[in-house]
Amino acid sequence: MNHQNHQPNHQGERPAMLKVTGLQKIYNGGATAVEAVRDLTFELAEGELVCLVGPSGCGKTTLLKCIAGLMAPTGGTVELADRPVLAPPPGMAVVFQEYGRSLFAWMSVRDNVELPLKEKKLPKARRTELVTESLEAVGLTGFADSYPWQLSGGMQQRVAIARAIAYEPQVLLMDEPFAAVDAQTRADLEDLVREIWQRLGVTVLFVTHDIDEAVYLGERVLVLSNSPTVVQDDITVDLPVERDQLTTRQDERFTDLRARVYAQIQRAKRGTDQPVA
Numbered sequence: 001m002n003h004q005n006h007q008p009n010h011q012g013e014r015p016a017m018l019k020v021t022g023l024q025k026i027y028n029g030g031a032t033a034v035e036a037v038r039d040l041t042f043e044l045a046e047g048e049l050v051c052l053v054g055p056s057g058c059g060k061t062t063l064l065k066c067i068a069g070l071m072a073p074t075g076g077t078v079e080l081a082d083r084p085v086l087a088p089p090p091g092m093a094v095v096f097q098e099y100g101r102s103l104f105a106w107m108s109v110r111d112n113v114e115l116p117l118k119e120k121k122l123p124k125a126r127r128t129e130l131v132t133e134s135l136e137a138v139g140l141t142g143f144a145d146s147y148p149w150q151l152s153g154g155m156q157q158r159v160a161i162a163r164a165i166a167y168e169p170q171v172l173l174m175d176e177p178f179a180a181v182d183a184q185t186r187a188d189l190e191d192l193v194r195e196i197w198q199r200l201g202v203t204v205l206f207v208t209h210d211i212d213e214a215v216y217l218g219e220r221v222l223v224l225s226n227s228p229t230v231v232q233d234d235i236t237v238d239l240p241v242e243r244d245q246l247t248t249r250q251d252e253r254f255t256d257l258r259a260r261v262y263a264q265i266q267r268a269k270r271g272t273d274q275p276v277a
């Protein structure tokens with residue numbers, strides 16, 4: 001796949017890769033049931049980069065776990081390339097927020113990145129190639145023999161990203177992956193995500209609570225309401241494909257989009273039935 005000339009999204013022109021229809025999730029843990037997600041319906045076209053924002057506790061992680069086939073929804077369906085997701089599908093990779101816990105401490109960086117490739121039963125030569133390439137892509141060449149605990153938080157998160165891209169997924173799910181890294185690293189990692197997305201043509205669903213990050217990264221921003229959650233707004237980010245931390249963020253259009261997402265989030269926090277102020 002080569003999407004060097006990635007154009008901003010025009011939904012409907014590319015085939016759907018991920019389809020979420022009427023998704024509902026009720027947790028039945030203790031004495032009371034918690035309806036985390038009420039009714040979510042949206043699609044990601046093949047090769048699209050969509051950001052998902054919403055108030056804390058609105059069900060973003062719940063949604064990603066259902067999409068990844070790690071948890072069964074109470075109602076509704078998830079489809080990946082027209083096939084229902086009932087268990088973790090082979091074409092999907094997830095980068096979680098708690099990268100510290102998602103890496104194996106006793107395995108070197110190389111072994112961490114290679115593990116899913118072994119599960120995919122790729123031959124050794126190809127595995128080595130993919131590990132080398134993906135570590136290079138995240139700027140960790142030379143750290144293959146290090147252990148996660150020897151690296152900073154930002155570097156550990158880059159290992160988790162390398163592991164996800166080495167796997168060459170059709171769909172990449174990222175759950176607030178940069179919440180715990182410093183601002184400079186975060187900016188670098190944001191640019192890395194866009195670079196990888198353009199290079200590999202992978203479909204990306206990126207969850208964040210950061211409005212600027214959502215607008216900077218996405219071709220589209222989905223705003224979720226407060227729990228019980230529905231899709232409150234679906235905003236096309238009509239910024240140029242080539243983005244830059246300085247000029248893009250100063251662009252008047254960026255500021256407008258940011259304001260719109262901000263207003264929707266404020267509305268989401270007040271509850272779905274309130275009009276925008």
Ligand SMILES: Nc1ncnc2c1ncn2[C@@H]1O[C@H](COP(=O)(O)OP(=O)(O)O)[C@@H](O)[C@H]1O
Binds near residue numbers: 029061
């Ligand atoms: N395992 C669980 N059991 C019961 N309630 C849960 C569980 N996981 C999450 N919740 C509840 O579901 C809602 C959504 O949580 P979550 O998906 O983590 O939101 P977000 O990622 O947007 O912060 C919250 O009210 C949370 O307390």
Ligand SMILES: [Mg+2]
Binds near residue numbers: 060061062175
């Ligand atoms: Mg979460």
